[in-house]
Amino acid sequence: MSEADCVTCGDSVALPEDAEVGEIVDCGSCGTELEVVGVDPAELAEAPDLAEDWGE
Amino acid sequence: MSEADCVTCGDSVALPEDAEVGEIVDCGSCGTELEVVGVDPAELAEAPDLAEDWGE
Amino acid sequence: MTLTASVVGASGFAGGELLRLLSAHPEFEVVQATSREYENRTVGHVHPNLRELDLRFSDPEGLESVDALFAATPHGVSMANVESYLGAAERLIDLSADFRLGTEAAYDEWYDGHTAPEYLDGATYALPELGREGLADADIVASGGCNATATMLALKPLVDADLLQPDDQVVADLKVGSSEGGAGGGAASSHPERSGVVRPYAPTGHRHEAEIEEQLGLSLSFTVHAVDMVRGAAATCHTFPTGPSVEGGVETADLWSAYRDAYEGEPFVRLVAGGGGVYRYPEPKSVAGTNLAEVGFAADGERVVAFAAIDNVMKGAAGQAVHAANLAFGLEETAGLTQTGFHPVGSP
Amino acid sequence: MTLTASVVGASGFAGGELLRLLSAHPEFEVVQATSREYENRTVGHVHPNLRELDLRFSDPEGLESVDALFAATPHGVSMANVESYLGAAERLIDLSADFRLGTEAAYDEWYDGHTAPEYLDGATYALPELGREGLADADIVASGGCNATATMLALKPLVDADLLQPDDQVVADLKVGSSEGGAGGGAASSHPERSGVVRPYAPTGHRHEAEIEEQLGLSLSFTVHAVDMVRGAAATCHTFPTGPSVEGGVETADLWSAYRDAYEGEPFVRLVAGGGGVYRYPEPKSVAGTNLAEVGFAADGERVVAFAAIDNVMKGAAGQAVHAANLAFGLEETAGLTQTGFHPVGSP
Amino acid sequence: MTLTASVVGASGFAGGELLRLLSAHPEFEVVQATSREYENRTVGHVHPNLRELDLRFSDPEGLESVDALFAATPHGVSMANVESYLGAAERLIDLSADFRLGTEAAYDEWYDGHTAPEYLDGATYALPELGREGLADADIVASGGCNATATMLALKPLVDADLLQPDDQVVADLKVGSSEGGAGGGAASSHPERSGVVRPYAPTGHRHEAEIEEQLGLSLSFTVHAVDMVRGAAATCHTFPTGPSVEGGVETADLWSAYRDAYEGEPFVRLVAGGGGVYRYPEPKSVAGTNLAEVGFAADGERVVAFAAIDNVMKGAAGQAVHAANLAFGLEETAGLTQTGFHPVGSP
Amino acid sequence: MTLTASVVGASGFAGGELLRLLSAHPEFEVVQATSREYENRTVGHVHPNLRELDLRFSDPEGLESVDALFAATPHGVSMANVESYLGAAERLIDLSADFRLGTEAAYDEWYDGHTAPEYLDGATYALPELGREGLADADIVASGGCNATATMLALKPLVDADLLQPDDQVVADLKVGSSEGGAGGGAASSHPERSGVVRPYAPTGHRHEAEIEEQLGLSLSFTVHAVDMVRGAAATCHTFPTGPSVEGGVETADLWSAYRDAYEGEPFVRLVAGGGGVYRYPEPKSVAGTNLAEVGFAADGERVVAFAAIDNVMKGAAGQAVHAANLAFGLEETAGLTQTGFHPVGSP
Numbered sequence A, B: 001m002s003e004a005d006c007v008t009c010g011d012s013v014a015l016p017e018d019a020e021v022g023e024i025v026d027c028g029s030c031g032t033e034l035e036v037v038g039v040d041p042a043e044l045a046e047a048p049d050l051a052e053d054w055g056e
Numbered sequence C, D, E, F: 001m002t003l004t005a006s007v008v009g010a011s012g013f014a015g016g017e018l019l020r021l022l023s024a025h026p027e028f029e030v031v032q033a034t035s036r037e038y039e040n041r042t043v044g045h046v047h048p049n050l051r052e053l054d055l056r057f058s059d060p061e062g063l064e065s066v067d068a069l070f071a072a073t074p075h076g077v078s079m080a081n082v083e084s085y086l087g088a089a090e091r092l093i094d095l096s097a098d099f100r101l102g103t104e105a106a107y108d109e110w111y112d113g114h115t116a117p118e119y120l121d122g123a124t125y126a127l128p129e130l131g132r133e134g135l136a137d138a139d140i141v142a143s144g145g146c147n148a149t150a151t152m153l154a155l156k157p158l159v160d161a162d163l164l165q166p167d168d169q170v171v172a173d174l175k176v177g178s179s180e181g182g183a184g185g186g187a188a189s190s191h192p193e194r195s196g197v198v199r200p201y202a203p204t205g206h207r208h209e210a211e212i213e214e215q216l217g218l219s220l221s222f223t224v225h226a227v228d229m230v231r232g233a234a235a236t237c238h239t240f241p242t243g244p245s246v247e248g249g250v251e252t253a254d255l256w257s258a259y260r261d262a263y264e265g266e267p268f269v270r271l272v273a274g275g276g277g278v279y280r281y282p283e284p285k286s287v288a289g290t291n292l293a294e295v296g297f298a299a300d301g302e303r304v305v306a307f308a309a310i311d312n313v314m315k316g317a318a319g320q321a322v323h324a325a326n327l328a329f330g331l332e333e334t335a336g337l338t339q340t341g342f343h344p345v346g347s348p
Ligand SMILES: NC(=O)c1ccc[n+]([C@@H]2O[C@H](COP(=O)([O-])OP(=O)(O)OC[C@H]3O[C@@H](n4cnc5c(N)ncnc54)[C@H](OP(=O)(O)O)[C@@H]3O)[C@@H](O)[C@H]2O)c1
Pocket: C008, C009, C010, C011, C012, C013, C014, C015, C034, C035, C036, C037, C038, C060, C072, C073, C074, C075, C077, C095, C096, C097, C144, C145, C146, C179, C180, C181, C182, C183, C184, C312, C313, C316, C317
């Protein structure tokens, strides 16, 4: 299981073993939705924002 | 019918014809509760605050 | 004289309210109400309060020729269709943000640009309390944002009275109802998730800041919270005025003067600031269903707290639009807008 | 022609609603609004929706001479004061239960007797949908109970159509808002205790049964539940009709006929029974603030479920009273009662 | 001994409640929580109350081997997957309607048939208050419908006491919260439309009638109303008992006997019938968040009104399921279910 | 070891919550619950959630000897009775404001003075997140104000991290539920008046400012609004930090560091700041019924918005008191306070 740093809060995020590029996980600490942009080594980027839907 | 000035907002408040000292009226403009403290000439003072009851 | 009107986006919340107002308006007659999703359905299918109205939704593609076209569509639709709207109507009263800002640059900064910037110059901001001049005979009227409306009504007297300066600190903390999200609300708007909330949904960077800055010349910090009501927007503006009129502090009586000066004769502003009884400051529920704004204030040392409460669907949208339309067409200013609020009332 | 009116009990919920209606009524002018507790205060002190009204509460001991006296006082007050009320006014429109039942015996059975039984004969039950005849020129008009009103509006068509017989099983299950308790509500009405409830507060023996039996000739089982809204009363009447018109069962189409026959031309009844969209049956929030009753039904084998939803403060109290007063004084029946409801609306 | 558990449908309301219960349960350990939509997200992403839980949603296609599989999926999913569920787990505790009825014929009548009828015989209805025998070692446990649960808990004592007969008239009038609609609720569940309602949403023919008839041998008239709360189901059952124990009428004392006999020793039934204070009859808000059912009654001549109030997500779903699982695995019956309710509490 | 406890003021909201917590606490046993109004009634008469508790209210005049006396009485009662309370118990845990401020002078300024100032020195402010040292073996523990608690939890990390300076501008805008008013609420707390409000009830000069200034060394502008929920207090603190750590602006990552440093290892603080899904910032309903505080933040140029949400009756009153009592008696810090919140949940 590989790990990568959350781009928002810096906490480390454990990726699922079979993680593939394009998958979305959320940071277990700050909740930011992160896209897997690399797997070897693991790398994360902020996922396309869903905030638009969220607000009113 | 006599009039007197509201102590909060300065608007004039018409008193009931039979107004007596001690009666409570509210200012028609700002709503402050006013006690009649004089009738000839009419004079108003802020009524003992009920704010305590009002809040939580 | 009866003026004909179309409502585009009539199945939405603001559009439904326009139907409610215009169908009872002494001078307007609604001849068309559009909806793509509910075409051919009666308007009562969507708006149960309007079951008595003999009117069916029609396709927005087939616009009839009318005096006034009210557009209550999501951001982007009016700018895309402005030519066809102005082709079908003498005046466009737009409830979206599409014509609220004055310059293309502002749309680049705050939105994703503008597709019909050549029309921006001809558009007039609707809120009559900010000034009525431009409204007479305006071709395009841009009805203000609901949160911006509440905030500006709270603050304007402080600016007018030279209390608040452009660079003074202003924090606007808004509490708003679920109808602000429109009829198409997403997951966060479902009843189980939305009930009972105090939810900071726009903690920073709300787009309504843009129009406030343009209209009042103030820059402010803006935070919006969803609370458990359907209609209503309440602005609490914490200000720290340093203007020339602030000498030796600001007293309640000064504020009464400032607010009276600003709103004397305004038919839709009600000052509520202190006083007795249960309702001492502006509250949305006291004005629900009406075009009224309650405005109030409290002095607190260096701070002046300014309050305003409106019904976002009325004064914050359809009511403001009709108000401005009355002025644009030279009608009685309050025509069709004389509804009284309720007491008691829960959470309207 | 303007008629003068007094509202006794004007600081209460029903009294405040009378002020709202009468102050905007084309034919009535309110000259007096009484309150013992708030004497000399503006009516806006208590009713924030009426801040624009230039009227102060006065002492009920000093009644002026008027055309119409509306009494919105607790049970017992009108019967104690009926002589003085009728001395001061041409007609008394009473919103309490004091003149709703026809006989002293009924008051002995359901209430604690009556102190002015000699006036019972001269009183007319207000609900116009039950029959308008007696109302023209009535001296005493007794506005119906809110829960009784909803229940009777739901059931009457079944009786008229010879579906429901006097001895048929009828269960009326009511859901009502907190304004039914009046402005003086006790511990159970505090917000923390009353919020979110489904509270059976009158599981059996509700007094409104009495007027329903008198008016419709039905005896029924009545249970009232408090639910979380402020305005509104919704009756769900589970009936098991065995009348002559029930042959081979009752179909939805039969019910449409029965309800249309009963309410054809009624300005304040709206039939809602099935259909599409979100609002398919009567709902209080669709009629909040209006004098409308939504009435509906559903057939279910041997059972017919009849629904009605009203605003208890309007159709269930002040609206019904004004409606009846319009008829008593020979005015346009809908005068002052043409408010439209809202959409969206939370819990008004 | 720790038992492993999977929750399928863990992103839904019932599934989330299972996570809440099982993660604090002394004997169970959650090893898998499935969601197709939220795969890889933390469970706290969906259920903010469970942010501390170190668990991510996984794909329901990859089921791990566990002792107990809880399925909180929409109707139809469990019957389609029963083989794989039983392949992955010793016992299936199903919260849907898929195994609640005893026969394929019943599914043909009330639903759209059944795709795995061979499993119906092996399934046991979960509600322990109806009898615990079948539950020990049950392979498939079918957790009851929330409205059915409330209704049956109200009525069972009347049946047991020979008051209510199979053919007696029974009207069940339900008031329920918005969480009954599940997390995926549609247009009618949006906050602006769903707030403040008293909405008859299943006026007739609710499918829960089927399981009540099977379990209690009663046929009844069932009407469900949506009211403004999130959690909660309240049943008001108007009954007209004619059983052998009804002689000379039914008195309150008889009812106390009947209800005490039925529920003596039941850890999750609380009798509330009359008494003093504000809370005199069953109310959903008093049991919100707990596995308790409040049950009560009132005698009214020939009518007996029976009440029950539960939290639909707890006693009506996840709590009942865990209760039954405790029995199936031979654990302490109340393990993991000892939560206490709140006071004051709004509309939980 | 079991510790005995008395709850004085047990019929109130905070007192009832103490009963809920202490009766399920592994180390405390409630031996006395006082109420003057409900003497001899079961506690379930007032608190329906506690019907299973076999305990009756007793007269506060006859205090038993116990290890811990919890006082949940209105302001003024504890200072008047402190001697007798300390005579009857080893430790007094007081939930009122009577021992929260450090000096008699402060009581003169903010309250109406103090009648037992000699005890102020010996009292320790309860909120453990501000520092635990003084709490071990404290004789008098003063549980903090609910609004102050929320505000301080939001702000403390900014102070600790040298972002916020004593003279920096801080505006705290609070939204609170109706249970803050206590069980005895007046006219403004009745359900019809209190429903659906956004009501600025303490626009300026709230007494909780005093304890915040003492504890954090900040002076702030404080405005409290009543909103429609029963439990909950949410603080939105608009700050303009100028401390040494502010160089080149404050970024989100800086705030994460500051808040993690401040609350690392705190069992009752949950950081919620941005992230995905519906719940992105602190919300009272996510922590209702628990002792948790959700704390969050957002950077906005020169402004930092700090949020906190708590259940006023728990973290803001009874939960904080039990937490502090655990520390004072050397018990496991989280004993009796491990409740989990709910999802979905309405307005608890
Ligand atoms: N709600 C408020 O409080 C409020 C306040 C101030 C201003 N506003 C503004 O008013 C506008 C409407 O808001 P709302 O809350 O009423 O939204 P809404 O309830 O979502 O309604 C939007 C309406 O627009 C129609 N529509 C959407 N796309 C369209 C298109 N491409 N062409 C034609 N019609 C289209 C929709 O109907 P069909 O899809 O059926 O055609 C619907 O009737 C927005 O711009 C909003 O910012 C709203």
